[in-house]
Amino acid sequence: MCLTCGCKMPNDRHKPGDIIWEDIEKAAKNWELSPAEPLHHLDEAAKLVKK
Numbered sequence: 001m002c003l004t005c006g007c008k009m010p011n012d013r014h015k016p017g018d019i020i021w022e023d024i025e026k027a028a029k030n031w032e033l034s035p036a037e038p039l040h041h042l043d044e045a046a047k048l049v050k051k
């Protein structure tokens, strides 16, 4: 899916600001991580942000 709305189109950016799989891959590459790792970090960050 675009990682925002859950439509199952990983690289379909419907609106500016939507997060797509390509963004995750790019971010992961910056840090030589697998794409799963930034997703895990997102999840961790989300827990910290929403209190």
Ligand SMILES: [Zn+2]
Pocket (backbone or CB within 6 Å): 001, 002, 003, 004, 005, 006, 007, 008, 009, 012, 014
């Ligand atoms: Zn979508």
